[in-house]
Amino acid sequence: LMLLPRLLARPLSPLSDPMSGFFGITRQAFKRGRSINQRGFKIALELFVKCGVRTHKEVHIHFSARTAGESKLDSKVMVNYLLHLFDLYTFAYGVFIAVLLLVILFALYSFFTTA
Numbered sequence: 001l002m003l004l005p006r007l008l009a010r011p012l013s014p015l016s017d018p019m020s021g022f023f024g025i026t027r028q029a030f031k032r033g034r035s036i037n038q039r040g041f042k043i044a045l046e047l048f049v050k051c052g053v054r055t056h057k058e059v060h061i062h063f064s065a066r067t068a069g070e071s072k073l074d075s076k077v078m079v080n081y082l083l084h085l086f087d088l089y090t091f092a093y094g095v096f097i098a099v100l101l102l103v104i105l106f107a108l109y110s111f112f113t114t115a
Contacts, residue, residue, distance in 0.1 A: 005081060009045055012088050016058055018045040029053050035091065042084060049088045 009018050023044040033051040047053070082105075089098040 008085055012092055013048045049092055
């Protein structure tokens with residue numbers, strides 16, 4: 001389920017899981033940040049893109065299946081994530097590329113839901 005969101009973020013970041021809530025960033029990189037979105041949605045991806053992080057190291061953490069509680073993932077979260085990606089693509093590549101990506105995603109969605 002989380003593969004598609006990671007693939008959509010791949011052109012913005014080489015991180016294996018930018019959806020993770022556990023990350024660190026140097027103060028120097030943080031100070032380079034421009035127009036940081038304070039809504040806090042997927043903030044690691046936001047900071048990676050808007051602070052111009054060039055190098056990174058990852059410590060892989062294996063998460064087990066959820067045994068209690070409920071996932072916060074619902075259609076509202078998915079729409080917010082796509083809007084956030086649109087903002088980040090616009091920031092990183094310009095409006096034309098962001099709109100082009102949106103058109104491609106819509107075409108793919110239409111193709112797979114009508115097939």
